[in-house]
Amino acid sequence: MSASALPDAVAPVPERVPLLSVRDLHVTYRSAAGVGVPAVRGVSFDLRSGETLGLAGESGCGKSTMAGALLRLLPRGTTVTGEVLLDGEDVLTMKPGRLRAVRWTEASIVFQGALHSLNPVQRIGRQLAEPVELHQPEMGGAELKLRVAELLEVVGLPARRAADYPHQLSGGQRQRVLIALALACNPSLLIADEPTTALDVMVQAQVLQLLEDLQRELGLAVIFITHDLSTLSSACRRLAVMYAGRIVEEGPSKDVFRDAAHPYTKALAAAFPVIGDPRFRRAPSGLGGDPPDPQHIPAGCSFHPRCPVAEPQCATVNVELWPAGPEHRAACVHVREGPR
Amino acid sequence: MTAPLLSVRDLHVRFSGRKGTVARAVDGVDLDVYPGEVLALVGESGCGKTTLARTILGLERPAQGEVHFKGQPLAYDTASLRRYRREVQMVFQDPSGALNPRQTIYEAVAEGLRIQKLHENEAALVADALSRSGLRPPERFMPLYPYEVSGGQRQRVVIAGAMVLRPELIVADEPVSSLDASVRGEILQLMLRLVQDTGVTILVVTHDLGLAWNIADRIAVMYLGRIVEQGTTEELLDDPRHPYTRALLSVVPEVERMTPQILQGETPDPTRIPPGCRFHPRCPLVTDGETERLGIEQRCQGEDPALQPIATAVAGSEHVAACHAVD
Numbered sequence: 001m002s003a004s005a006l007p008d009a010v011a012p013v014p015e016r017v018p019l020l021s022v023r024d025l026h027v028t029y030r031s032a033a034g035v036g037v038p039a040v041r042g043v044s045f046d047l048r049s050g051e052t053l054g055l056a057g058e059s060g061c062g063k064s065t066m067a068g069a070l071l072r073l074l075p076r077g078t079t080v081t082g083e084v085l086l087d088g089e090d091v092l093t094m095k096p097g098r099l100r101a102v103r104w105t106e107a108s109i110v111f112q113g114a115l116h117s118l119n120p121v122q123r124i125g126r127q128l129a130e131p132v133e134l135h136q137p138e139m140g141g142a143e144l145k146l147r148v149a150e151l152l153e154v155v156g157l158p159a160r161r162a163a164d165y166p167h168q169l170s171g172g173q174r175q176r177v178l179i180a181l182a183l184a185c186n187p188s189l190l191i192a193d194e195p196t197t198a199l200d201v202m203v204q205a206q207v208l209q210l211l212e213d214l215q216r217e218l219g220l221a222v223i224f225i226t227h228d229l230s231t232l233s234s235a236c237r238r239l240a241v242m243y244a245g246r247i248v249e250e251g252p253s254k255d256v257f258r259d260a261a262h263p264y265t266k267a268l269a270a271a272f273p274v275i276g277d278p279r280f281r282r283a284p285s286g287l288g289g290d291p292p293d294p295q296h297i298p299a300g301c302s303f304h305p306r307c308p309v310a311e312p313q314c315a316t317v318n319v320e321l322w323p324a325g326p327e328h329r330a331a332c333v334h335v336r337e338g339p340r
Numbered sequence: 341m342t343a344p345l346l347s348v349r350d351l352h353v354r355f356s357g358r359k360g361t362v363a364r365a366v367d368g369v370d371l372d373v374y375p376g377e378v379l380a381l382v383g384e385s386g387c388g389k390t391t392l393a394r395t396i397l398g399l400e401r402p403a404q405g406e407v408h409f410k411g412q413p414l415a416y417d418t419a420s421l422r423r424y425r426r427e428v429q430m431v432f433q434d435p436s437g438a439l440n441p442r443q444t445i446y447e448a449v450a451e452g453l454r455i456q457k458l459h460e461n462e463a464a465l466v467a468d469a470l471s472r473s474g475l476r477p478p479e480r481f482m483p484l485y486p487y488e489v490s491g492g493q494r495q496r497v498v499i500a501g502a503m504v505l506r507p508e509l510i511v512a513d514e515p516v517s518s519l520d521a522s523v524r525g526e527i528l529q530l531m532l533r534l535v536q537d538t539g540v541t542i543l544v545v546t547h548d549l550g551l552a553w554n555i556a557d558r559i560a561v562m563y564l565g566r567i568v569e570q571g572t573t574e575e576l577l578d579d580p581r582h583p584y585t586r587a588l589l590s591v592v593p594e595v596e597r598m599t600p601q602i603l604q605g606e607t608p609d610p611t612r613i614p615p616g617c618r619f620h621p622r623c624p625l626v627t628d629g630e631t632e633r634l635g636i637e638q639r640c641q642g643e644d645p646a647l648q649p650i651a652t653a654v655a656g657s658e659h660v661a662a663c664h665a666v667d
Contacts (some may be wrong), residue, residue, distance in 0.1 A: 089639045268521055286528070
């Protein structure tokens with residue numbers, strides 16, 4: 001495939017204003033009992049166009065909730081505060097009509113477990129044509145057909161697949177169709193939430209390669225969300241690690257993964273052994289305890305009950321992201337106080 | 341050399357589908373598992389590794405070939421299988437699915453003892469299995485229900501349920517793949533400790549080469565129903581010889597010494613195993629012309645390679661691979 005396959009894609013213009021700017025985002029679900037359950041507790045970050053950000057964390061850390069909040073895809077009754085500036089426009093205060101347009105043309109999302117989100121009784125081509133028709137009603141039938149073929153080619157599928165139904169495709173091919181669907185209206189931001197988790201190792205490598213090519217050739221900005229820190233570190237330039245609804249560390253991937261400043265990131269990174277490295281041989285590494293219940297998040301640093309280097313002050317101190325190196329920040333008192 | 345605890349000889353397992361298709365899920369496997377070792381059976385989904393594990397457990401009947409445990413062929417009558425279960429236990433992928441939500445942790449762990457009609461000292465045996473599995477003090481966990489503990493603790497309960505019978509062999513199918521990364525290491529540590537403390541043998545089925553580097557003594561790589569490479573963990577991961585193993589290893593994100601060799605196409609279909617070397621349609625050595633240069637193209641297409649010792653391996657090595665380019 002080549003970039004020319006999508007003539008409408010605009011090359012990223014060097015700019016000062018980030019494509020996406022998230023400021024102090026809070027998301028609170030309402031439990032069945034009517035109690036507020038904080039899932040995201042004050043997240044801020046910027047993403048420039050053409051940039052890749054990996055968002056890592058374990059189940060329940062709030063990473064998928066945050067992805068949903070970026071495009072207002074959360075259940076009714078959920079409280080979302082803060083700002084999500086997409087190209088300078090706040091998604092959280094947009095009118096519904098504008099939001100619908102933005103969801104396809106500015107930013108789109110490929111979901112976790114999305115293998116079931118294709119319509120089983122509609123041909124692939126029809127499903128790909130739908131958003132295009134909606135957003136470019138002026139497009140004629142022949143042109144539309146061409147566009148569908150083009151989208152399939154972009155994700156490495158032959159155009160004749162347009163005539164297939166989802167069940168005729170393998171898991172990896174369906175995931176490619178979903179990526180094509182997300183690209184249908186030339187968004188500048190793609191949010192991929194666990195796009196490869198259900199796939200086999202080799203198919204996973206194929207999809208990752210595809211995302212990388214698309215990012216480079218179409219100049220897409222990508223937010224890549226997964227629990228798999230090792231995959232993120234090789235696929236993304238920058239990494240942010242979430243714990244209990246907050247970003248606890250962020251910086252260049254290599255630094256965050258292999259030279260982590262936060263004890264949680266260290267433990268998470270060590271869980272992915274380096275094959276061939278004697279330090280990991282017959283030495284699996286884990287972390288005691290469990291992530292906190294969102295209804296009972298520990299005071300002070302929320303990681304302190306599981307932290308191997310916690311001190312008495314960690315139970316009460318207010319942690320924030322302190323500088324830990326070039327473009328690298330971590331929310332740990334040991335970072336604020338310098339190396340021990 | 342000690343006698344193997346478990347031996348599989350020329351094992352074939354077939355499933356018939358609609359329209360008369362036959363899936364050769366396990367298609368001629370020889371495998372020895374030695375006492376006290378951790379052997380990792382590695383491959384992608386659809387390679388037959390789970391079917392092989394289930395056949396070893398007596399849950400599937402082979403179409404051909406035999407499973408031998410301590411030198412005796414497996415018998416499939418109910419009484420024999422029940423006796424076999426005392427010595428060979430299983431741990432499955434999803435601890436939530438493996439536990440009955442209406443049963444307390446005590447009952448879940450005691451179940452194996454009750455099936456085996458071992459009623460003496462039940463409470464003491466359950467307590468011992470729980471604390472060996474890291475659920476201490478056991479009395480605190482016994483009355484709880486599965487939903488009251490975390491995912492990692494549930495997997496510990498499943499392991500305690502397998503260990504309570506003091507088995508000689510545990511077959512674990514993707515024991516940590518449904519767990520969070522930080523919990524994964526803890527469960528793997530537990531498995532290593534059980535091997536050290538009790539001498540139990542573990543056959544672990546996984547797609548994860550990192551897991552193998554973490555806990556396995558030996559690795560067998562499976563592709564389309566057949567073992568294509570086998571050796572010690574160091575031999576196999578430091579110096580993989582089969583092009584399939586090399587490709588698998590090269591796509592692990594942390595393996596930076598290798599250029600990612602992404603195989604195209606999907607996991608192949610066991611109802612249509614290619615003739616010759618079953619890997620040749622996807623083999624990078626074929627696509628990049630290496631087999632042609634070596635003059636083995638015809639053999640790759642027409643001759644099914646057997647596992648052969650690696651010519652350049654050190655003396656005493658058991659590193660074998662089924663590839664015409666290797667010998």
